[in-house]
Amino acid sequence: MKNLFDEREAKEFVKRYPSLFEALALRLYTSRLIGKEPSLVLHGGGNTSVKLKTRNIVGEERDVLYVKGSGADLATLEPEGMVGLELHELRKLKSLESLSDEEMENQLKIHKVHFRSPDPSVEALLHAFLPHRYVDHTHAESLLILTNQKHGKELVEETLGPRIGILPYLRSGFPLAKGAIELYENNPHLEAIVLMNHGIFTFGDEARVSYENMIRFVRKAESYIEKKTQGKPLCNPRPDLCPPRDIALSTARVSSVIRGACAYRDPGGNLRRLYTEVRSAPEMVEASCSIEAPGLCRLGALTPDHIIWTKNRAVYIESVPEDDESLKCRIQESIDFYKKDYDRYFVTHSATYGMPLEKLDPFPRIFLVAGIGLVALGFTRKAARIAADIAVQTLQAQLRAIALGEYTSIDESHAFDMEYWSLQQKKLAKIARPPLQGQVAFLTGGGGAIGLGIADRLLAAGALVVICDIDEARLRKVHSILVQKYDGNLVEQMVFDLTDYPSVEKAFREISGRLGGIDLLVPNAGIAHVAKLEDLDPVRFRQVVDVNLMGTFHLLKASIPIFKRQGTGGNIVLISSKNVFDPGAAFGAYSASKAGAHQIGKIAALELAELGVRVNMINPDAVFGDEAVSSRLWDLVGAERMKSRGLDAEGLKEYYRQRNLLKARILAEHVGNVVVFFASNQTPTTGATLPVDGGIPAAFPR
Numbered sequence: 001m002k003n004l005f006d007e008r009e010a011k012e013f014v015k016r017y018p019s020l021f022e023a024l025a026l027r028l029y030t031s032r033l034i035g036k037e038p039s040l041v042l043h044g045g046g047n048t049s050v051k052l053k054t055r056n057i058v059g060e061e062r063d064v065l066y067v068k069g070s071g072a073d074l075a076t077l078e079p080e081g082m083v084g085l086e087l088h089e090l091r092k093l094k095s096l097e098s099l100s101d102e103e104m105e106n107q108l109k110i111h112k113v114h115f116r117s118p119d120p121s122v123e124a125l126l127h128a129f130l131p132h133r134y135v136d137h138t139h140a141e142s143l144l145i146l147t148n149q150k151h152g153k154e155l156v157e158e159t160l161g162p163r164i165g166i167l168p169y170l171r172s173g174f175p176l177a178k179g180a181i182e183l184y185e186n187n188p189h190l191e192a193i194v195l196m197n198h199g200i201f202t203f204g205d206e207a208r209v210s211y212e213n214m215i216r217f218v219r220k221a222e223s224y225i226e227k228k229t230q231g232k233p234l235c236n237p238r239p240d241l242c243p244p245r246d247i248a249l250s251t252a253r254v255s256s257v258i259r260g261a262c263a264y265r266d267p268g269g270n271l272r273r274l275y276t277e278v279r280s281a282p283e284m285v286e287a288s289c290s291i292e293a294p295g296l297c298r299l300g301a302l303t304p305d306h307i308i309w310t311k312n313r314a315v316y317i318e319s320v321p322e323d324d325e326s327l328k329c330r331i332q333e334s335i336d337f338y339k340k341d342y343d344r345y346f347v348t349h350s351a352t353y354g355m356p357l358e359k360l361d362p363f364p365r366i367f368l369v370a371g372i373g374l375v376a377l378g379f380t381r382k383a384a385r386i387a388a389d390i391a392v393q394t395l396q397a398q399l400r401a402i403a404l405g406e407y408t409s410i411d412e413s414h415a416f417d418m419e420y421w422s423l424q425q426k427k428l429a430k431i432a433r434p435p436l437q438g439q440v441a442f443l444t445g446g447g448g449a450i451g452l453g454i455a456d457r458l459l460a461a462g463a464l465v466v467i468c469d470i471d472e473a474r475l476r477k478v479h480s481i482l483v484q485k486y487d488g489n490l491v492e493q494m495v496f497d498l499t500d501y502p503s504v505e506k507a508f509r510e511i512s513g514r515l516g517g518i519d520l521l522v523p524n525a526g527i528a529h530v531a532k533l534e535d536l537d538p539v540r541f542r543q544v545v546d547v548n549l550m551g552t553f554h555l556l557k558a559s560i561p562i563f564k565r566q567g568t569g570g571n572i573v574l575i576s577s578k579n580v581f582d583p584g585a586a587f588g589a590y591s592a593s594k595a596g597a598h599q600i601g602k603i604a605a606l607e608l609a610e611l612g613v614r615v616n617m618i619n620p621d622a623v624f625g626d627e628a629v630s631s632r633l634w635d636l637v638g639a640e641r642m643k644s645r646g647l648d649a650e651g652l653k654e655y656y657r658q659r660n661l662l663k664a665r666i667l668a669e670h671v672g673n674v675v676v677f678f679a680s681n682q683t684p685t686t687g688a689t690l691p692v693d694g695g696i697p698a699a700f701p702r
Contacts, residue, residue, distance in 0.1 A: 001040075001142075003221040004033045005208055009358055020079060020269045023050050023382070024066055026207040028077055029265045033211060036076025040138040040218065042393065043386040044073045045305060046199070049135045050207070051087060054113075063087040064488070067127050069118035076277045083120040084113030090128040094181060099174040099421050122423060124178035130184060132203035134210035139199040141397050142221035144302045148398075150406040156194050159224040160217050165193040169304075169414055171421070178426065192217050197410040198303050225404055234399040235290035243289065243371035244320045250373050251278055252512035253565060254320055255702045257331050258375055259516030260566030263438075271568060272361070273438030275464065276516030277384040279392050280366075280373035287336040287395055288368050290453025294318070296605035297368055300409035302394050304418035309378070309387045312345075312396070312415040314366035324565055349416035357420055366391045372546045377516075379438055381489050383463055436681045439467045442518045443510065444498055444555065447474030447526035448632045451624025452576060452677050453480065453668020454522060459486040463520065466492040472524075480627060498525055498551035503694070517566045520679045521559050523552045524575040525596070528590040528633050543591045548593035556604050569612025573678045574601040575671065577620035580690065582699035587637075598689070605687035614686040616678045619701075620671050621693035622656035660694025 014025040027050040034048065044312040049067040056062055065087045068074065086224050089111045093099060099107075108120050121127075126134045129417050146155045153166055159536045170176040180193055181199065184687070192202040201223050202213035219361040228654050244250035255276045263273045287293060297314035314335050322418035340361035350357045365387050367375040376391055378384030383570065407671045441458045445451045446467025455465045459482060467482075472495045479493045497505040510516060526546045529540045552574065563570050576598045583591035598617055605615035624638075625631040641653050670692050678685070689701040 001037070001081045001215055001222055003215045004036075004211060005030065005211055010208075017079065018466070021052055021054075022081070023052055023207070024082070026050075027066065028079065029137070030134075030207045031068065031074045031077045031209040031334060031432075032108075033078065034138060034214065035137060038393070040101055040214070042139075042389050043309075044071055046074055046136075046138045047121040047127070048074065048077075048137065051125075051133050054084075064113055065090065065128050067120050067124045069314050070121055072118065081118070082122075083117040083173075085120060085124060085128065086111040087128055090125060093125065094129050094178070101173060104174050105423060107457065118422045122172045123176065125174055126180050126201070129177050129181035130201075130203055132210070133202045133205045134207050136210045137199060137201045137203060137212050138214060138218075139303055139305060139537045140214075140221070141302075141393060142218055142225055142622045143194060143200050144197070144398050145200075145225055145401045145404060146221055147194065148302060148401055148407055148409055149404065151409070151410045152196060154226075156516070160172070160192075160194070160220055163191045164217065165490070167193060169195065169197045169221045169410060171357070171414070171417055172305075173423075173498045182308045185402045187599070189448070197414070198305065201442060224571040225400060226260055228405075229403040230401055232403040234403055235287055237286075237294045238291055238293075238370075241289050241319070241370055245322075247280075248398050248509060248513060250320045251280065252509045254317070254369055254372055255375060255515075256517040256562055256565040257324070258367055259336050259377065260568050261328070261331055262377055263566075263568045264361055264363060265300060266361075272379065273568065274377040274379055274516070275381050275384045275438065275440070277378070277381075277388040278373060278513060279378045279388050280378070281392075283396065284373035284392060285371065287399065288370050288373050292399070293368055293370070296398055297366075298394060299398055299407060299667035300412070301415060303410075303635060304395055304410060304414050306390045306570055307396065307415050307418050308424060309365065309383065310390050311342075311365045312377070312412065313341075313364070313417070314362045314391065316369055317367060317369040319370050320372065324561070328565070333362065335364065336372045337541075338362070342548040345412065345416065349413055350420070350553050352413070353420075357608040358425075360419065367428075368395070381515075385489075434460075436461040436463035436520075436676065437681065439463045440511070440515050440561075441516060441517040441522060441679070442468065442508075443522040443524055444551070445523075445575070446469045446493070447629075448524075449477050450620065450623050450631065450646045450668045450671050451462060451524055452625075452629045453526065453623075453670075454575075455482055455491070456485070457669055457672025458520075458677050458679070459490060461680070463679070464492070464515065466494060466515075466518075467497060467499075468494045468507065468525075470495065470497050474629075474632075481628060498554055499546040501554045503560070504554045507561060508558050510563045512562055517562045519557060519568070519570045519571045520675075521555060521568075521570070522575065522675060523555045523572070525551055526575070526577075526590075526594070526633065528587070528636050530586050530637050531589070531590055538589060544589035545593045545596070550589070552597040553600055556600060559606070563608070563611050563613050569614075569679070571679045572601070572604060572608070572615040573675045574598070574615065576617040576619050576700040578696055579695050580619060580689075580699075581701060582696060602687055609686055612676065613682070616685060616687070617695065618671055618674050619689055619691045619699065621660070621666060621691075621699065622653075623666050623668050623671065624653055625668065648682070655693070660696055661692040666692060666694055 013029040017025045031048040047068040054064050064086045066082045069081050069083045169573040170179050204210035270637045294316045297316040300312050300573045365377050376388035447469035458465045482491045496507045578595040579591040580595045
């Protein structure tokens with residue numbers, strides 16, 4: 001553990017925030033130093049604070065505690081992520097013998113300096129009660145290794161020395177704050193407090209002192225662990241294990257089956273899907289193939305704080321069968337066993353509560369799969385990645401803890417208390433769910449105008465969107481537009497040739513391995529060629545058919561095994577054309593190929609209904625795009641159309657607007673809105689064709 005504090009860097013950092021108190025700017029600086037070290041905190045974990053004297057609106061001096069807001073990330077902490085609280089009022093609570101979570105939450109809210117500030121960290125009272133100007137708190141991995149030992153308290157005392165106070169595990173909030181201040185007041189020489197199975201608090205009257213206390217004690221713990229475990233093997237390989245022959249394919253298959261098996265319907269009947277995140281670094285694969293692997297999955301979390309992301313235990317999959325049905329049976333059996341144990345866990349511990357609790361979903365979030373590595377799940381991609389990061393750290397720490405001595409995880413009742421903590425449940429209940437959250441949308445023709453419009457609407461509805469195209473430059477442009485507006489983690493891009501079936505299979509395999517499969521397929525790619533039949537070059541005709549018809553067929557065919565593995569249904573929304581019902585002269589290649597693709601879509605609706613997959617078609621007309629992203633179709637045929645009608649570009653757009661019944665300009669986002677409608681399963685519809693053309697009588701579906 002390196003001490004990253006740099007006096008010159010700290011002074012430069014303070015200059016960046018001229019309107020802040022210097023003490024608060026230094027608080028931000030050392031908070032970021034802590035946050036950038038994953039062995040101290042992960043994904044919003046930990047918290048920091050500083051106490052300042054400020055003046056209120058009428059000029060009265062007052063003491064204010066600035067503490068990290070709930071959910072803020074120390075690595076990127078900004079002033080807005082700190083919450084000002086009236087310190088004098090909070091310290092009055094120290095005299096109480098008990099304080100309910102609800103009243104603690106109330107007190108923290110009513111004593112905010114600014115009502116729009118985020119909610120403060122649940123450990124705000126501990127920061128308030130301790131007298132020091134600066135307080136730092138982390139879930140240091142090395143301290144968790146020491147405190148999750150059978151004789152953890154003695155190990156901490158031996159390793160860190162007499163200036164450390166030690167508390168048994170106490171739940172965050174008032175109980176922990178009360179315990180910490182009582183320990184400190186009885187031992188005012190302390191420089192830090194270790195909370196068993198949770199982490200460490202350091203403090204000081206300067207930002208540097210509190211930070212360097214943290215680094216010093218963590219370094220001591222790391223050195224002790226390194227010395228005691230040096231030369232010891234962390235895990236031993238299973239002699240009977242035959243790893244999968246095709247790792248990429250096996251990863252894709254396993255991810256899709258796990259993702260489908262962990263999807264469930266909530267009390268409102270809505271299907272809740274999760275995303276997967278695979279970690280297949282050599283150390284994870286080694287752990288998955290070890291004799292210790294099954295036991296590791298049963299050990300429990302390093303600290304209850306992790307349970308909201310990972311749940312308390314993982315599932316071990318001892319091998320990956322070569323056929324999908326055997327794989328599904330193996331994974332389902334493991335999940336059923338996990339759910340049965342979760343039911344026991346809930347019944348046992350909910351009985352101790354004085355009020356009824358609503359049971360959370362009983363599905364695992366972490367799998368260790370022999371030969372593959374670690375598979376994590378989350379309702380959002382961010383949640384899946386957080387769960388994966390925590391699980392990787394947990395497995396690595398537990399292997400070192402086992403090598404150190406006798407690993408003893410925290411009592412299951414504490415895990416339950418954290419998972420069902422009322423404040424945590426309120427936080428989860430407040431989260432609004434967009435209609436397509438949890439869905440993976442796979443969109444071809446992503447580099448064009450309609451592709452951009454569809455992707456934009458899907459992202460707005462909460463889906464994770466994979467935009468695909470053969471034109472890398474156009475795809476990059478669309479991607480850059482989307483990530484300026486939406487979370488970049490929700491937009492993937494892939495370049496491949498959909499006329500080449502192995503390339504299509506490879507693309508689906510990569511996405512399944514990365515995200516767990518697909519829920520929405522949108523075949524949108526298309527090309528055109530203008531020529532009368534007499535003049536139509538057979539080679540050009542074949543090119544159009546290969547993209548528009550064969551490309552659609554390839555996508556439909558390659559998606560079916562994924563829908564089968566997931567077993568959660570899904571949607572295919574085929575972007576067809578007004579020309580299916582109303583073809584135009586000299587547009588035979590386009591019209592015929594689109595009609596063929598449309599017919600294949602109807603066949604898919606017939607064949608895939610038994611899988612719960614709905615297939616519907618959209619018939620747009622005259623979607624020109626804009627200056628940022630043009631329509632490639634109109635790039636190809638627009639010049640000829642303008643020439644034949646004696647119009648310029650704007651005149652051509654007006655011509656097409658005037659020819660529809662509604663006199664409407666058709667936008668790419670209109671097509672996207674229909675895709676979202678079908679993908680959100682608002683009606684039990686399959687095999688339908690919905691025109692988005694403003695009303696072209698000759699193109700009415702019939």
